Amino acid sequence: KAGVTQTPRYLIKTRGQQVTLSCSPISGHRSVSWYQQTPGQGLQFLFEYFSETQRNKGNFPGRFSGRQFSNSRSEMNVSTLELGDSALYLCASSLEYADTQYFGPGTRLTVL
């Protein structure tokens, strides 16, 4: 089976812009979670989706949003980018939530 894929792999944006990141889970997986990874804060949970429903959301401002489509693919959007949003954004998929989560390669976002 193909693994979790994320596009794009790298992004450079300027402050105030918005960005959309995409995640395609492993075929058959219905749960998709998003994480932000930074050297200072480590891996922090953003949100989790299952069957197009957001079941939990981390402590991030409303500028961070996401959605999941009927084919389980997921997108996350960050509006009004700030310098502090520079990070590696990882998504992970699993069959059901309590199963093993498999991570994608991440999208490296740089905000200038």
Add this chain to the structure above:
Amino acid sequence: GENVEQHPSTLSVQEGDSAVIKCTYSDSASNYFPWYKQELGKRPQLIIDIRSNVGEKKDQRIAVTLNKTAKHFSLHITETQPEDSAVYFCAASINNDYKLSFGAGTTVTVRA
């Protein structure tokens, strides 16, 4: 919410020696504890996980132990090899909470 603390933050061991990483969690309702290994520039990969109904689990040179009373779990790597050098993350989750809370990570260096 769940808080996971991980120690030590860095660990240097001689090839062939053992490495032990310890994590504590705050919420007694946590019932799933995975460990991820992340090599430089790569995605986190699950190396072993344990659920709250099991006290210990082993997979070749890797083992995890869980003490629910003390709310801590540990990763043990025996006969370390240079390819074990990486950042290791512990995590905890509560069933029906749909989020993984990660420790801050341990950078393991295996000296040849």
